[in-house]
Amino acid sequence: MDSAYTLTPDIIATGFHALSEPLRIRVLELLRSQELCVCDLCEHLGTTQSKLSFHLKTLKEAGLVRSRQEGRWIYYSLNLPQFVVLEQYLAEFRRFSPILPASRCYDS
Structure with missing residues (x-):
């Protein structure tokens, strides 16, 4: 895998932060099927270019x-x-943890 996609805490945190905003999720959904210019994204999302630019910068x-x-x-x-990279990070938790562990610890 390319070193630009190395699994580091900063890269993981930045990726999940970018996924934490509904408008950014909508952008990703639109880009799932095709490349789009900013004007097309603004039109589909009903938002201004200045607002969208902030979110695109975060995703980038x-x-x-x-x-x-x-x-x-x-x-x-x-x-x-x-x-x-993000998918592999999450997959590690599933691989090394029981899916539904029987918990004997309770918060008081």
Whole structure:
């Protein structure tokens, strides 16, 4: 796996933080099927470009989306290898933990 997608606490936290906002989830859902420019995303989401830019920056910093410029437009697409990193992180918990452990510890 590329070193840009190394599993570190900062990368994991940044990725899950990016996934913690409903508008960003909606952006990812739209990008699931195709690359889109900012103007198309704004139209589909019914939001302003300034608001969307903040969320796209967060997704990009988390490595979940890629951008490319074509003329005056910036196009966004999913960066699937970074989703694999987050998926692998969660899979480790399932692999090493019983699915429904019988808990004998109770908070008082």
